Amino acid sequence: MAGIRICGTGSYLPDNLVDNDAYAKIVDTSDEWIRPRTGIVTRPIANGETTWRMGAAAGRRALEAAGVDPGQVGLIVVTSVTPDFLTPSMSCVIQQELGCPGAMCIDINCACTGFVYGLDMARRYLATGDVDTALVVSTEMLSRITNYADRTTCVLFGDGAGAAVVRRGQGLYGAHLAADGTGYSLMFCRQPLPPSPFTHNPPQPDEIYARPEADGHLVMAGHEVYKFAVKAMPQAVEEACKKAGLTPGQLDWVVPHQANIRIIQTAMKNLGLPMERAWVSIGHTGNISSATIPITLDEMVKAGALHPGDRVAMVGFGAGLTYGAAVLEW
Numbered sequence: 001m002a003g004i005r006i007c008g009t010g011s012y013l014p015d016n017l018v019d020n021d022a023y024a025k026i027v028d029t030s031d032e033w034i035r036p037r038t039g040i041v042t043r044p045i046a047n048g049e050t051t052w053r054m055g056a057a058a059g060r061r062a063l064e065a066a067g068v069d070p071g072q073v074g075l076i077v078v079t080s081v082t083p084d085f086l087t088p089s090m091s092c093v094i095q096q097e098l099g100c101p102g103a104m105c106i107d108i109n110c111a112c113t114g115f116v117y118g119l120d121m122a123r124r125y126l127a128t129g130d131v132d133t134a135l136v137v138s139t140e141m142l143s144r145i146t147n148y149a150d151r152t153t154c155v156l157f158g159d160g161a162g163a164a165v166v167r168r169g170q171g172l173y174g175a176h177l178a179a180d181g182t183g184y185s186l187m188f189c190r191q192p193l194p195p196s197p198f199t200h201n202p203p204q205p206d207e208i209y210a211r212p213e214a215d216g217h218l219v220m221a222g223h224e225v226y227k228f229a230v231k232a233m234p235q236a237v238e239e240a241c242k243k244a245g246l247t248p249g250q251l252d253w254v255v256p257h258q259a260n261i262r263i264i265q266t267a268m269k270n271l272g273l274p275m276e277r278a279w280v281s282i283g284h285t286g287n288i289s290s291a292t293i294p295i296t297l298d299e300m301v302k303a304g305a306l307h308p309g310d311r312v313a314m315v316g317f318g319a320g321l322t323y324g325a326a327v328l329e330w
């Protein structure tokens with residue numbers, strides 16, 4: 001199967017930046033705790049934006065950067081755990097906003113690994129020849145599901161969107177996508193159940209229903225997820241490299257999911273790679289779930305860090321628990 005070429009990237013970050021001191025005013029925390037434990041200094045929080053509007057803005061910028069007319073897009077994949085609507089899909093809303101008539105529209109929820117899954121899915125549609133141009137948009141408004149009374153989660157998350165225009169390419173490619181569903185209850189947000197005239201029994205209790213605070217809010221066993229991430233990230237990169245015919249040592253760049261600077265440092269160490277080969281944006285973005293990887297990629301493009309022929313690994317992990325990596329030639 002052919003590889004892929006990322007022809008253009010774009011991102012959108014709200015300009016409402018919230019620093020660590022602002023959290024110290026609402027929960028028992030401090031910049032002294034947050035900064036060294038997570039690497040986060042400030043994060044953008046939506047202030048009037050919606051999930052789809054941020055996604056559309058990032059998508060438009062990616063199309064402009066690629067010099068691609070919206071009418072040429074044959075597939076839109078949108079990844080999000082924080083859509084504005086349960087239906088219609090974010091991809092349909094973004095399709096009409098950008099003007100991509102007739103494009104196939106798919107939303108996927110693979111949590112923070114979403115962009116990697118979305119990219120790989122796009123590659124498969126491109127490889128069949130059914131689609132010539134795909135737009136992958138990852139857009140998240142974590143503030144929509146954040147419990148601002150819970151210091152163990154609220155300080156971590158931000159809002160924003162990133163996007164990439166993807167076409168078939170000649171360069172090498174390998175991906176490893178996986179999940180461990182036994183960890184489903186380590187990070188979750190329950191869809192509140194409205195009362196119904198035909199329902200007399202409460203929902204069946206299970207680990208998820210037993211946590212009423214998870215109604216509409218994310219709860220997380222942070223330390224357990226941390227332990228999972230530092231193993232899953234290097235494993236995914238190694239497997240993806242193997243499929244691409246590379247060793248991790250041949251990578252020029254690792255574009256990691258930005259959840260915690262310590263996770264990135266440990267993953268790089270476990271891969272035997274110096275930190276200089278990872279791009280870190282978490283200080284000014286926080287964790288924006290599936291959007292962090294394309295936002296980081298766009299930042300790298302704008303900084304002129306990526307050169308033709310560079311071997312780039314994108315790697316994520318998140319709720320599910322999902323994890324995965326895609327390796328490609330820039």
Ligand code: UT7
Pocket residue numbers: 028029030033034037038112151152153155156220222223224225226259260287289317318319
């Ligand atoms: O996209 C994937 C999403 N998942 C993640 O990003 C989770 C990955 N996990 C992490 O990044 C880290 O586990 C955290 C940053 C969430 C927590 O760091 P940690 O070093 O694993 O801390 P911990 O959970 O072991 O907690 C240590 C202490 C606890 O106090 P006690 O029980 O030792 O008295 C926590 O209550 O730190 C306390 N704590 C805080 N203190 C001040 C937890 N959050 C805070 C806070 N401010 N915001």
